[in-house]
C-alpha cells in the first residue's frame with residue numbers, strides 16, 4: 001500500500017509513520033509536511049534512510065503544492081495529521097489555524113476527489129464536541145467548539161462530512177482524546193511539565209487544576225488508526241479513547257512524584273479563557289469493530305517521562321526562544 005501521510009513530522013504523525021514502516025515492510029510512505037514550529041525532522045531521524053520512506057516539504061494550504069503531490073505520486077490512502085494544534089496559540093492568533101485546519105483540509109479533499117483516492121482519514125479531536133460535565137460524547141454528539149483551535153478542526157471535519165454526503169468520497173473522520181508520549185512538542189501539558197521539572201522550573205497550572213482530560217498513549221492512537229485504515233468503513237466517524245480520565249492536578253502530581261519533586265514546583269496561574277472543563281469519549285463503536293487499547297496509563301506515562309529524561313537533545317532546543325514564557329505572560333495581563 002502507498003500511503004500519503006500529511007503532517008507526519010509532528011508528534012502523532014511521526015509515531016504513526018514509525019509504527020507503519022516497522023509493521024508493514026512492503027508499505028511505502030510519503031510524508032508531506034510544512035515543517036512549522038511543531039514539525040521536526042528529528043522526530044524521524046531513525047527512519048530517514050528507509051527505502052520505503054520519502055519526505056516532501058510542502059504547505060497544504062497551497063492548492064498547487066497539494067495537486068502536484070497527488071499528480072506525481074501513486075497514492076492508495078491519505079491520512080491527514082497536519083494541523084495547528086495548540087489551544088493557547090489559537091487564542092493568541094487563530095489565522096494559521098483557519099488556513100491549515102480548514103483550507104488545508106479542503107485542498108486535500110479536492111485532491112482525493114480529483115485523483116480518486118480509495119481512502120482518506122481525517123485525524124481529529126474530541127475538542128470539537130465542546131466540554132461535557134457528565135457522561136461521554138458519542139459520534140452522534142453535536143459539535144460545540146469553544147476555542148479557535150477546536151472551531152477550525154470542526155470546520156475541517158464538517159467539510160469531510162459534506163464530501164461524504166455530496167460526492168460519496170471515501171472519508172473516515174476520527175475524534176481522539178488527549179495523547180501523550182515521545183516527541184510531543186513541549187508546549188502541551190505533559191511534555192511541558194516534565195521538561196520544566198527536569199530543568200527545575202515551576203509548572204504553570206491553569207486555575208485550580210481541576211479540569212479533566214481523557215489520556216491516550218500515542219502508540220495506542222497509532223494502532224487505532226492502523227486498525228481503522230484496514231477495517232474502518234468509509235463514510236463513518238470513530239471516537240478513539242482510553243477511558244482514562246485524570247484531573248490536571250493528578251497528572252501534575254504523578255510527574256512530580258516520578259521526578260522526586262513536590263508541590264512547591266506548582267505555580268497556579270490565571271485560567272485559560274473558555275477553558276473546557278472535561279472531555280470524555282464513548283468508544284463503543286470502535287470497540288465493537290474489534291479495537292482495544294494496548295497500553296496502561298501509569299506504565300506509559302512513566303515510559304514517557306523516561307524518554308524525556310533520556311532525550312534532552314530533542315526538546316532543549318525547542319524550549320529556547322521565549323515563546324512559551326511570552327504567551328503565559330499574555331494570560332496574566
Ligand code: NAD
Pocket residue numbers: 006007008009010011012013032033034035036037038039040058059060061080081082083084085086099100104123124125126153175176177178179180184185
Ligand atoms: P503537532 O502540532 O505535533 O504536529 C502537526 C504537524 O502538522 C507538524 O509536523 C506541522 O509541521 C504539520 N503542519 C502544520 N501546518 C501544516 C501545513 N499547512 N501543511 C503541511 N503540514 C503542516 O500535532 P499532533 O499533536 O501530532 O496532532 C496531529 C493531529 O491529531 C492534529 O490534526 C490534531 O488536531 C489531532 N489530535 C491531536 C491530539 C493530541 O493530543 N495531540 C489529540 C487528538 C487529535
Ligand code: TYD
Pocket residue numbers: 086087088127178187188189190192204205206207209211212213248272
Ligand atoms: P493541553 O495539553 O494544552 O491540551 P488541550 O487544551 O488541547 O486539552 O492542555 C491540557 C490541560 O492542561 C488543559 O486543561 C489545560 C491544562 N494546562 C495547564 O494547566 N497548563 C499549561 O501550561 C498547559 C499547556 C495546559
